Amino acid sequence: MTKPIPDAPDLRAPQDIDAAWLTGLLQGAGVDAVVDSFTAKPVGSGQIGDSVRFALKYARAADGAPASIVGKFPSADPDSFNTGVMLGNYVREVQFYRQLSPTALVSTPYCYGTALDEASGRFVLMMEDLAPAEQGDQLKGVSLEQARLVVDEAAKLHGSHWGDEAIEDLAWVSGTRAAPSGAATPEMVAALWTAFRERYGERLEPDWVEVGERLSTRFAGFTQRGDGPRCLTHNDFRPDNMMFATPAGGKPVTVLDWQSVSFGTGAVDVGYFLAGALTPDQRRAAEPELLARYLEGLKALGVAGYRMDALKRDYAGGGLLLFLTAFFAAMVVKRTARGDDMFIQMLGSGAQHAIDHDALSTLA
Structure with a gap:
């Protein structure tokens, strides 16, 4: 107990x-x-x-x-x-x-x-107090060894309540059948994307703008995307929300900031993290190893019947969520210089992940 x-x-x-x-x-x-x-x-x-x-x-x-x-x-x-x-x-x-x-x-x-x-x-x-562990930094990213540790933690989180129907009765967990409709409407998302473009236009690449236009006008399709197995998800799974060990000590990795915990598709967390925490070249090279590691972690916790093809399909949504979080959050929280740089980094890396995995084609 x-x-x-x-x-x-x-x-x-x-x-x-x-x-x-x-x-x-x-x-x-x-x-x-x-x-x-x-x-x-x-x-x-x-x-x-x-x-x-x-x-x-x-x-x-x-x-x-x-x-x-x-x-x-x-x-x-x-x-x-x-x-x-x-x-x-x-x-x-x-x-x-x-x-x-x-x-x-x-x-x-x-x-x-x-x-x-x-x-x-x-x-x-x-x-x-987790010191001497230190908070991760979205702008600096993580090492490959740190990424492995985070993928292991993702498998633990997702495997813990995999397909657990009891979670559906928790109204405070986003995405459950008991939860109220989300505050983010298609109209709000479209308006925030327009405002984001106006504020940061000079810093945006054409490919990023294309992703934003398609995502913001197909937000309803994004919320309905996928019908894979459901589990607890963090939904803002990135280095700033983690503490990592330092040479002075501390736990290898600890996950913080559970403000967005949801009942949804676990592999989206993995895509969200890897899209923004590794450079695109590092991510592309490491994806086969890290996705296999994640799948093995789930299997070790008794998750059965979830295959690599389904994992890759679900994983593709992580970059879209990172992109959406970046422009949405940038327009509704206190503005800072570091925040500007962080949101641009998240947006760009989310866009590249979505392009690499043809995620936009899954939006209705």
Whole structure:
């Protein structure tokens, strides 16, 4: 029987957290400690949520009390906050940790406690500090060995609830039969693509524009694409949402940011990741090995009847999702210089993956 995720003492903004609150959090998670003082500093580069590292000093602590923990909170930027609420991202992430992280098999941070107000979208998510592991970087990409590790984690996540009908009853998981219709309508997608073209036109290649025109006018076909086996998917499976070990230590890879968790086609996660995390030449050379590795990972978890031809068909959709995420997110979250570069990188690499795998031909 898995241990339930504990509740945080109450719901607070990061600036309102004090030593007594942190003591209650840790003790509620079974840590015998009393926090005397702490320092708090922003960490990470999230677009929709803000993360803060709390370095702890104790009045008393048993062995194993953490030197620091990381809290995640709603974005302080109004546009990003409204996007997180509109898309259900905040509720979805907290509920993932509460209900699915214990059985999802994928490597996630240990969670000390959560608090959530579904009506307002306010939340607290307090997790282990994964340092000296470091956050991945979409703009730098990953090594082939790191890509292998991520593919292994994808197989664990997807295999954990492969074809699990019970997931269909979870209304907070995107794509289930119980979930409400998505907030993204064809009209919204078309309008955001037009706005993206106007903002970034000088940075766009002709081939990318062609992909955008076809995808934005066939969004309904994209949402209906594929009828393959269903499983838990991350839906924003990229280096910025992962922590990787460094020479100083840390877990090999840990997957973060479960704001978009869905019940859908697992291979799309794999395509989404490889499209943006490797250069096109690296990806093309490594795809046969990595797709075979992913399939073997599924088989090791008891998944049967999923063949390479079906995997390749489903995998082709990953580049389209990466492209869509890039222009959609760019227009609904806080704009930054790094964000501009990241979204252009995602868009271009997603377009090239879609072209390489003739993904546009699958849109109705």
